Amino acid sequence: MEQRRFSGKSHWYHETQARTCQADVQPLVPEAARVNDRFLLDLVVPDACLRTHRAWLDAARAASLHLLPDTLETTRLATLSCYDRLSTALTVAQVFGVQRLCNHYAARLAPLPGPDSSRESNQRLAQITQYARQLASSPTLIDARCRTQLSDVGLTESDRVTFNQIIGFVGFQARVVAVLQAINGQPARWLPGIDSQQDAPGERFAAPEADWQADIPSPQAGYLRPAQREVLAQVRRVPVLEPIADGLIEDENALLLLATLVGALFSGKHAPLLGLVSARINGSSHCFHRLSREVTDSALPDAVRNGERALLAWSHNHPEERALVQAAQVLTRSPDRFSAAQFTPVLEAGFSRDDALRLLSLTALCGWLNRLKIGLGDALPGQTATGPA
Template sequence: MSDDILDLLCSEQHSSSLAFAREIRSGVTQHTQRAFNLLFRTQSHHPSRALRFKIAEKVARVEQRPELEHWYRDHAPSEAPAESEHQCNEVYRFAERIIASPIEGEASYINALSEAGLSDDEIVTVAQLVGFVSFQCRLLTGMKLLQGVGRTERSEPPVAGRWLRHSTTQRGSSAPTRFTREQLAWEPWLAPRSSEDFSKEEWESLSHHGQTGSLYFRLLGRNMPVLEQRTLIDRGIFYTPGGLPRGERELAATVTSRVNGCIYCASVHSRKAVHFLKREDVVDKLLSVAEGGVLSTGQDSRTAAIIDFAGAHSMAPSQASLDDIKRLKDAGLDTLELLDLVQSTAFFSWANRLMLTLGEPRTLQ
């Protein structure tokens, strides 16, 4: 069995410029495959492997990646899921909701999973699994486009998605109602692990990445092996030298968060984009676009091409096209830079689905 499923599905020629770029970013490839192995090949984490493959198949179908859908169907365990029919149906309903429109995530969906008998650890694993396959689908779509395979063009420019405008959170805290570069906090809908619940090695892993105080990371720590690989994927995409300038990677993360309606992620990564780009005007213009407005309005040609690609690639399913790739190449992006843009956008399609479905942002008071 291949150690690189995306390579297998792309039938990639190893002499290609894409193969060379992926070799430069080999850490992302390796940790993506390790995350896959943890989610689909281990027996140690519930839910059952059979249910995990069923979820992945459904996600790939919604994302319109038939080759990945068929791969999960063909490699699924022969036995039926160990969970009850009611539990399976609740999990399928949750997965389909958050993959198609993560902004629809509500605490009631998490409560429904709990009431169906899933543990907090299992719910976190299901959310990670859905986000991971969303990420995997966009990596596959992006790689195909870089090989010249995919939709020729899109009919409309990508627009800002809907976002929540509730003035208070589920717990009654003050909630942000607009996109902002201000620092925000985040409230989980499930209990994060307490510091005492982590082993010494797990706590050191969180500490190494400066995340011991993060409720988000301590919640995702309910499946610590997957969190560790996901963190290393993040580092491989956003912290590696060369390729797409860091500010434009952060801009792509912000664009994805605008499409999906994730105010919290947009606040974090818009600040980083300003820091690295040294262009407040670019970022503030993006944040100020009204719901349904064209995201690239008023931007220079290179920035508009990046925003349009990231916006289209963030949709479910991805609407990114060969025309988008041509515009990016015309703007001067080479294959490594294009791969960085694909990966940055794909990763935040994963991140947004965790942030929007496991909790919600609140203002700092």
């Protein structure tokens, strides 16, 4: 049968089947593709704020250009096309419901030719769309079988690393944009049919310790390029990334940019608290157990583990942290609903605007890290983990 290619995706909720319409179809907001800042999407941000946060914002912009370029050449080991990447980005943006992101990725995806109409292509696109939606909306649904299914439809180990990085990055981007819109006082626009993410089941955190094991083979040192060896040596010194550095080295540039973001954001006394909240909601038991050993209040891990009421009771004695936790919970579960109603109480609790932005951006970064660990391996209860999360 002759294979056919057709262009055009007319709106946010794209299909996995190639369209049969010969005419080019424009996206809802075609100008959303033409932005100067691929990370903030030309969102108006005070100059002073941009200067203060320039280090990690520059890394985020570079990650956007690297993971979601306008053009690229696929190879036998790196098969994800621009269409695959932008389709994934749009799927994740739809899950989180931040309208600015949906418009941007829909506008960039629209003119690209879709995959051919063969059964294999449709199965591949359907599988990666389903996986991206699940990892974004309900990370605990991802297991070894889901990861094997990606390999079954032709994704290589390098593809899987890039694919999971894209899902994590777009989730990070959605939450940072939501926070900056709240700083600007923009109202949250809820899209119909988008539900809040449900917290992971508490039993995932019942084991006292959990080690993490990648299901992507660690590369042999002799097969690494010099640039990969250099990046790996550097990233292994970052405690947050040390457990997953070997699994992510297939794309050393993305790993280095992620390490830059971790170095700029993952610091301060509130970092373990926000990491625990994110890990508890997303279901990353490995992140949760490692961070539990970093907090100074021994009652905090149990409070986070035991759910909303226990954490609320703990926060009665910690008014400063209470507003921060409540903002982080909304941002993690429903970035589309995050607004000044959550951001203003953080300022009223005594945090400066810049500190609040950094801490909530750290919350967004924790969601990225949680999804990398869930998407690339499993926590193994009963083994001893060492070092911070």
